[in-house]
Amino acid sequence: MSQHPSFRHRGGGVFNKRSVLKRFERIDLLRKRGQWNEARTRVTGLPKTLPEA
Numbered sequence: 001m002s003q004h005p006s007f008r009h010r011g012g013g014v015f016n017k018r019s020v021l022k023r024f025e026r027i028d029l030l031r032k033r034g035q036w037n038e039a040r041t042r043v044t045g046l047p048k049t050l051p052e053a
Contacts, residue, residue, distance in 0.1 A: 018051065019051070021049060021051055023043055023046070025051075026046050026049050027043065027046070029049050029051075029052070030047070030049065035047070
């Protein structure tokens with residue numbers, strides 16, 4: 001089955017930029033920014049984060 005044209009990038013490859021981070025990526029980003037508290041055990045209800053450019 002072929003890919004829908006809207007999923008293709010002009011260069012021929014698939015465009016990989018995502019606007020939503022996975023949970024482990026958000027935690028890593030919060031750790032890097034110093035906003036992650038190690039005593040926090042719940043990973044639900046995390047603050048929203050924008051991916052780094």
